[in-house]
Amino acid sequence: GGIITQTPKFLIGQEGQKLTLKCQQNFNHDTMYWYRQDSGKGLRLIYYSITENDLQKGDLSEGYDASREKKSSFSLTVTSAQKNEMAVFLCASSIWASGNTLYFGEGSRLIVV
Amino acid sequence: GEQVEQLPSSLIVQEGASVLINCSYTDSASVYFPWYKQEPGKRLQFIIDIRSNMERKQNQRLTLLFDKKTKHLSLHITATQPGDSAIYFCSASANYGGSGNKLIFGTGTLLSVKP
Numbered sequence: 001g002g003i004i005t006q007t008p009k010f011l012i013g014q015e016g017q018k019l020t021l022k023c024q025q026n027f028n029h030d031t032m033y034w035y036r037q038d039s040g041k042g043l044r045l046i047y048y049s050i051t052e053n054d055l056q057k058g059d060l061s062e063g064y065d066a067s068r069e070k071k072s073s074f075s076l077t078v079t080s081a082q083k084n085e086m087a088v089f090l091c092a093s094s095i096w097a098s099g100n101t102l103y104f105g106e107g108s109r110l111i112v113v
Numbered sequence: 114g115e116q117v118e119q120l121p122s123s124l125i126v127q128e129g130a131s132v133l134i135n136c137s138y139t140d141s142a143s144v145y146f147p148w149y150k151q152e153p154g155k156r157l158q159f160i161i162d163i164r165s166n167m168e169r170k171q172n173q174r175l176t177l178l179f180d181k182k183t184k185h186l187s188l189h190i191t192a193t194q195p196g197d198s199a200i201y202f203c204s205a206s207a208n209y210g211g212s213g214n215k216l217i218f219g220t221g222t223l224l225s226v227k228p
Contacts (some may be wrong), residue, residue, distance in 0.1 A: 004121060021163035035218070040122070042202060056215070059114060090157065101147065104157040 002027035006091050006105035013112055019078045021108045022089030029103070030096035031075035034062055037088040037107070046089075049074055050096055081112045115140035117194055117221035127227050128227040130193055134222045136203030143205040146179065147216070152199040160201075161188070185197050193226045200224075 003024045013019045025032065031050050035058075037042040045058030047066035055066055063085070065077040074093075079083060088109050092102040116139045123170045161172045163177045163186070167185035176189040186203060190198075200212055204220040 019150075033216075040220065042119075043218035045215065045217065058215075085122075092157075101159045101162075102149075102157075104149075106156050106201060 002029075002103070004091055004093055004103055004105040006089075007109045008108060009106070010109050010111065013078075013081045013110070015081060015083060015112055017081050019081050019110065021076045021078075021089055021110075023074045023076075023105060024072055025042065025091075025093040025103070026072065026076075027103060028071070029092055029093035030071070031094050032068065033054075033092040033094075033102065034064075034066060034074065034076045035090045037090055046076065049100065078110065081110070083112045086110055086112055115205055115207065115217040117203055117217050117219040119201075119203050119222050121222060122220065123223040123225070125227065126193055128194060130187065130226075132193060132224060133193045134190075134201055134203070134224075136188070136219055138184050138205045138217075140205065140207055141184065142207040145206040146177075147204055147206075147209045148188055149150060149202045150199045150219075151202070151221075152196075157202070169184065170174065180210075190224075192193045193224075195226050195228050198224055198226045 007022045033048040044060045046060045049068040053070045054108040087109040091105040094100045094102045114124045116191045120135045122146040131160045149157045151161045161175050163179045174191045178187045198219045206216045
């Protein structure tokens with residue numbers, strides 16, 4: 001079986017700082033995702049990528065950048081951290097085609113001081 | 114874009130009870146509806162799914178019902194156990210062809226099963 005690894009588990013930064021989260025998968029999946037999880041708001045899609053070097057915006061992409069450097073990795077950058085952005089960020093991957101299961105990482109918690 | 118809503122937002126039941134979680138979506142182009150579960154401190158995991166050409170799917174104590182006309186789903190869990198305590202998420206995906214598997218999630222239902 002494969003695994004998705006997110007780093008770091010906790011990311012502490014100052015307001016206005018640029019912060020980056022990283023995600024690696026060894027499933028050899030084509031599609032990777034970044035979701036933001038806020039209590040009471042469920043999961044909201046920030047960016048996804050259907051193949052290496054591809055980027056697709058989700059509903060919450062403003063204030064974020066993403067990069068799919070290679071098939072196995074997908075990084076997310078908060079361009080200017082704000083205190084109302086403290087949330088858990090979840091990375092996931094799936095086989096390309098619609099109708100396939102997503103496999104999730106354990107999450108990265110962002111703390112802005 | 115697609116919006117997915119879930120009710121109730123939380124449920125507390127005694128072990129052995131049955132529960133029903135409701136989900137509605139807005140985009141009639143959505144064709145695939147997986148459900149995920151997040152136990153405390155653990156990663157989200159897939160539990161059951163249904164496609165728009167089906168009305169019902171069962172997996173052990175889970176039954177998923179789908180009504181295409183009303184754009185409504187319901188997840189029925191029977192004989193609940195404390196290990197079922199988790200946040201349950203409904204999600205929806207349209208077949209956008211080349212844009213891959215864009216999955217939109219609901220707000221989640223927190224289920225607590227008391228022993």
